Amino acid sequence: xxxxxxxxxxxxxxxxxxxxxxxxxxxxxxxxxxxxxxxxxxxxxxxxxxxxxxxxxxxxxxxxxxxxxxxxxxxxxxxxxxxxxxxxxxxxxxxxxxxxxxxxxxxxxxxxxxxxxxxxxxxxxxxxxxxxxxxxxxxxxxxxxxxxxxxxxxxxxxxxxxxxxxxxxxxxxxxxxxxxxxxxxxxxxxxxxxxxxxxxxxxxxxxxxxxxxxxxxxxxxxxxxxxxxxxxxxxxxxxxxxxxxxxxxxxxxxxxxxxxxxxxxxxxxxxxxxxxxxxxxxxxxxxxxxxxxxxxxxxxxxxxxxxxxxxxxxxxxxxxxxxxxxxxxxxxxxxxxxxxxxxxxxxxxxxxxxxxxxxxxxxxxxxxxxxxxxxxxxxxxxxxxxxxxxxxxxxxxxxxxxxxxxxxxxxxxxxxxxxxxxxxxxxxxxxxxxxxxxxxxxxxxxxxxxxxxxxxxxxxxxxxxxxxxxxxxxxxxxxxxxxxxxxxxxxxxxxxxxxxxxxxxxxxxxxxxxxxxxxxxxxxxxxxxxxxxxxxxxxxxxxxxxxxxxxxxxxxxxxxxxxxxxxxxxxxxxxxxxxxxxxxxxxxxxxxxxxxxxxxxxxxxxxxxxxxxxxxxxxxxxxxxx
Numbered sequence: 001x002x003x004x005x006x007x008x009x010x011x012x013x014x015x016x017x018x019x020x021x022x023x024x025x026x027x028x029x030x031x032x033x034x035x036x037x038x039x040x041x042x043x044x045x046x047x048x049x050x051x052x053x054x055x056x057x058x059x060x061x062x063x064x065x066x067x068x069x070x071x072x073x074x075x076x077x078x079x080x081x082x083x084x085x086x087x088x089x090x091x092x093x094x095x096x097x098x099x100x101x102x103x104x105x106x107x108x109x110x111x112x113x114x115x116x117x118x119x120x121x122x123x124x125x126x127x128x129x130x131x132x133x134x135x136x137x138x139x140x141x142x143x144x145x146x147x148x149x150x151x152x153x154x155x156x157x158x159x160x161x162x163x164x165x166x167x168x169x170x171x172x173x174x175x176x177x178x179x180x181x182x183x184x185x186x187x188x189x190x191x192x193x194x195x196x197x198x199x200x201x202x203x204x205x206x207x208x209x210x211x212x213x214x215x216x217x218x219x220x221x222x223x224x225x226x227x228x229x230x231x232x233x234x235x236x237x238x239x240x241x242x243x244x245x246x247x248x249x250x251x252x253x254x255x256x257x258x259x260x261x262x263x264x265x266x267x268x269x270x271x272x273x274x275x276x277x278x279x280x281x282x283x284x285x286x287x288x289x290x291x292x293x294x295x296x297x298x299x300x301x302x303x304x305x306x307x308x309x310x311x312x313x314x315x316x317x318x319x320x321x322x323x324x325x326x327x328x329x330x331x332x333x334x335x336x337x338x339x340x341x342x343x344x345x346x347x348x349x350x351x352x353x354x355x356x357x358x359x360x361x362x363x364x365x366x367x368x369x370x371x372x373x374x375x376x377x378x379x380x381x382x383x384x385x386x387x388x389x390x391x392x393x394x395x396x397x398x399x400x401x402x403x404x405x406x407x408x409x410x411x412x413x414x415x416x417x418x419x420x421x422x423x424x425x426x427x428x429x430x431x432x433x434x435x436x437x438x439x440x441x442x443x444x445x446x447x448x449x450x451x452x453x454x455x456x457x458x459x460x461x462x463x464x465x466x467x468x469x470x471x472x473x474x475x476x477x478x479x480x481x482x483x484x485x486x487x488x489x490x491x492x493x494x495x496x497x498x499x500x501x502x503x504x505x506x507x508x509x510x511x512x513x514x515x516x517x518x519x520x521x522x523x524x525x526x527x528x529x530x531x532x533x534x535x536x537x538x539x540x541x542x543x544x545x546x547x548x549x550x551x552x553x554x555x556x557x558x559x560x561x562x563x564x565x566x567x568x569x570x571x572x573x574x575x576x577x578x579x580x581x582x583x584x585x586x587x588x589x590x591x592x593x594x595x596x597x598x599x600x601x602x603x604x605x606x607x608x609x610x611x612x613x614x615x616x617x618x619x620x621x622x623x624x625x626x
Contacts, residue, residue, distance in 0.1 A: 001025045001026070001100065001102075001526055002028065002091075002094050002095070002102040002103070003017070003102075003103045003105065004102070004106065005103070005104070005105035005106055006107060008515045009131070009171055009519065009522070010027065012515045012516060012518075012519040013522050015519075016519045016520065020617060026095065028094055029083075081093060081094055085111060085115070086104070086115045088121070091122055092122065096123050099123065099126060100126075100127060101127040101128070101129065101528075102119050102128055102129070103129040103130075103526055104116050104128070105129075105131040116141070117145075120145050120148050125149060127526065128167070129167045129522055129525045130169070131170065131171060132169075133172060133397055135173075139168065142167070142168045167525040171397075171515065171518035172398045172514070174518040175398060175514040175517040176398065176405045178512065179402050179458065179460065179512055179514075180406050180411075181200075183390045183392075183411070183484050200219060200262070200264075201264040202222070202259060205256065205257050205259065217263050217613075218247060219245070219261045219263055220243055220244060220261040220537045221258045221259075221261075222258060222260065222261065222537070245542060246564075246567055246568065246613060248564070251566065261535070261537055263572065293361065296361050296364075297361060300357065300361065304351075307326045307350060307354070315343070326347075326351055329348045330351045332352060332355055336348075379428065383434070386414070386450055387450070388412065388453070389413060389454050389455065390414070390455060391413075391414050391451055391454045391456070391457045392414070392460065393415075393417075393458060393459045393461060393466075393470055394459070394462070394486075395423060395425060395427075396422060396423055396424070396460070396461070396462060399415075399424050402458060403415065403431075414434045415428050415433055416435075416436045416446065417436075418437070418438060418440065440469075446474060451481065454474075454481055455482060456481065456482035456484060457470065457474045457482065458484045459471050459484065460486045467486055468485065468487075471483045475503075482510075484510045484511075485497075485509075485512065486514060487512075488513060493511040496511060520534055520616055521543075524619065535613075540615070542614070543613070543615070543616065545612060546575070546611055547609070547610055547622060548609050549605060552622065555604045556604060557605075558603065559603055560598055560599070561600035567615065568615060568621065569618040569622060570614075571598065571610045572596065572613055573594050573595060573596045573610065574594070576594070579607050
């Protein structure tokens, strides 16, 4: 396995492949930073620290010491190559000609595309996993690279043709559902696998006389007790009890007083975003004529009608002709009534005065219309009576995806962004989401976002210090506001979580790392499996994946109850579609053929495909890794 990258995701992915799947990994990382050069979060110093390696002078490509293993297994060390970018020469040095899979996870889409094309030229049968933010471009690139792979009939070292595929993933898309679900302060966690929404519900133990609500299956027993409203997110085995993943029914029944994570419902996301876009564009049209201007125009119209009636009554003229003369007098384009009767002269003077009053009204209407149309492309401000919303801090790659996810779930959002040219600003403008421009570490922007009436704060900037400072200020304004922090360093995230929970025991606190949520999906794709989604359970992750029974000899001819292994994996659904009608994965196929209430006595056949929830270690074992 070859991993090419320059940020934290590359380190976590290499660690995942090395420690969980026991693969030989070559990591292509940037050179050591110079003083005052590359930031720590994107340097090889950061990558080395995440892999648990001591920084020491060594030659290019020198093998690294293996990590300790409780079972006594000593994996092959990770090999590191220092290079600013994975050029064709670097890929040759890394052994791309004979590799089974290669992941390109640079932070720049163009760099990833360039490296992927070079890797496909070197090895047409290489299994590629590419990190791209642009969805449409990623789909076209995957089709192009798969077409190039189909030209060659044989793969290196016997790699099957079906395994030489191209998978395009986005860390932002992978992590956005979990971040959005954490911000919805109810009891639900939401994970999206393209068209699917999996709802994992945290439940408290039922009281005396209460009946436990049934669910599809119990995913985990949490380490927190019922008197801890914040849960044990962020702990690492330091809670009153360690979390128990994928327990059997007997263990769940015996676990009295422990909170559980239950898979309760599976629904499909609806197309709510386009309807809101149309509503947002129609809103400025209602502001063309405000109420005061409308009353002024109504008063002028009433005076014109009264003058026309008075002229017709005093002169005996036809009402239509009298109205025509009144309008001419109103706009000062009629002939002077010098030789007419006195009533006609008086009415002409009054009409002229009314015309003078009409002129500023027309100017005000024009200025109002101009301001309304200019405001159609401007950012909305938070409404005065807004409450119960989510304050989203940061509209970068991750923040943009989370904003889209929250709006699809009909959650009111107010964004805070310092950069007016940020990636998510056009999306917020198109969706009509209020945006406050300013530094979130200052008091003004968060107060303008009405943090004192918000239900949660999502701090998703790329700076740990900014996210922490904004969260601390939000807690001083509203002590019980829910806080979801995006923090890069796991040790720092754990310390912050424990401190915030100790200071505010009644408030909900969550700490999330985008790379931690995304790395299992990237690793599963490199192993030849598509991970549908991931549910964070405290500081661990449960993976949802589609598995062919044909590829699992231990599944064929056995019942579902016999196949399930507590703490490792559990079958939760069966794909009832015919094998020739299935897509390459459940993300692109229809969900109408999924049977979620699967009987434990169902005997699995070779042609079946099942959806299972598994731990990372259990998923690695199912892939045939020892």
